[in-house]
């Protein structure tokens with residue numbers, strides 16, 4: 001049986017998982033594809049570094065040219081991460097007629113259109129199932145199984161590191177720093193975890209999910225993105241007393257002819273399926289006009305789970321090579337989206353306010369809410385410190401315009417501080 005040689009660029013958490021899976025699942029893969037697969041060359045930064053995987057029969061190198069100039073290598077997996085030099089690396093590989101698999105959401109969300117067109121020009125495949133929600137096979141599912149349905153919303157927990165941190169803090173009383181360190185040790189976090197904790201990693205994934213679900217090309221700087229770094233434990237506890245779990249959610253919704261996408265902490269009702277997703281697990285809820293609500297759950301980070309998604313792309317590309325059908329885009333759906341007005345984006349909100357513990361303060365808040373046409377569904381007052389009170393409000397539906405007005409009005413009241421404003425998910 002003919003063997004297809006594979007190159008890897010990167011041998012960290014994901015690269016090691018890919019190497020193990022190719023080695024351990026030879027028989028099944030060749031049974032399905034009619035080809036043997038074998039990893040021939042791996043590009044790393046440091047060839048002398050200790051590796052947890054067996055690289056005895058593999059050429060370890062720092063030179064990409066060892067892959068580029070090797071006609072035997074047909075498929076290359078980019079798992080080095082980051083935008084540069086990953087973009088230049090993939091461009092060079094595609095121009096050398098290599099089919100590429102990547103797990104790199106930063107790159108695909110930012111430069112995916114250009115790379116896709118380079119791939120098409122070279123009749124090469126470029127696939128990236130692992131870039132969104134690690135081990136959950138969500139992108140291919142949207143392409144294949146939602147091909148004819150109109151997706152109205154895609155939302156969920158798409159960052160393993162932050163969900164791990166929130167779970168460890170809420171259930172194990174871990175501090176934020178301890179939980180982040182554990183997520184790094186377990187290989188869930190990016191090499192620089194800033195993008196994880198600041199919501200940027202989740203935003204990249206929502207950009208890719210929006211492309212597949214709505215055909216749109218959203219830009220990172222057009223999205224409101226909030227991470228978990230500034231979240232207060234008091235808000236997490238307060239939310240819990242009100243029957244909610246705080247999760248970092250990505251939400252992308254079709255509103256009229258536009259698409260709205262955001263990432264931030266959201267209060268999820270404790271009995272909602274998304275409230276039950278713990279640790280590094282992710283869950284993506286896709287709502288289609290015909291099918292209704294569907295939920296896809298699984299590990300969002302980690303070597304072998306992510307490698308499984310990479311292998312699904314390698315197997316698809318191998319089949320395309322065998323059938324002579326390479327060069328088609330992973331996602332073909334293209335659709336211009338209108339701008340969504342702030343007045344059209346409506347959610348209930350959790351508001352946490354600090355104010356002097358003296359009579360008349362609540363009246364001021366009530367007057368502002370009445371002025372902007374918003375109303376409360378729940379309100380709780382607790383003592384903050386000796387002379388201030390914390391007031392927590394769950395509002396009825398409010399538009400983003402009303403929320404901005406509320407923030408402006410509260411800014412003008414020296415004595416009242418808005419500490420947090422998070423969306424609340426309905427059941």
Ligand SMILES: NC(=O)C1=CN([C@@H]2O[C@H](COP(=O)(O)OP(=O)(O)OC[C@H]3O[C@@H](n4cnc5c(N)ncnc54)[C@H](OP(=O)(O)O)[C@@H]3O)[C@@H](O)[C@H]2O)C=CC1
Pocket residue numbers: 009010011012013014015043044045046047049078079080081082085103104105130131134187188189190191300301302303306
């Ligand atoms: N970790 C996870 O759970 C998931 C990760 N991903 C994505 O997968 C990709 C890889 O992540 P992960 O495996 O965690 O990263 P790691 O940091 O564990 O590994 C990165 C690897 O890339 C190599 N590398 C980095 N820069 C260069 C360079 N300039 N030239 C050559 N080699 C380089 C490193 O070499 P050396 O070993 O010599 O330092 C290392 O082997 C990223 O895009 C990430 O976002 C996606 C889903 C889940």
Ligand SMILES: N[C@@H](CC=O)C(=O)O
Pocket residue numbers: 131133134158159160161162188189190196201300301302
């Ligand atoms: N750092 C990412 C890895 C997977 O994409 C995460 O924590 O989700």
Ligand code: NA
Pocket residue numbers: 129130131132133134135136137138139309
């Ligand atoms: Na995936």
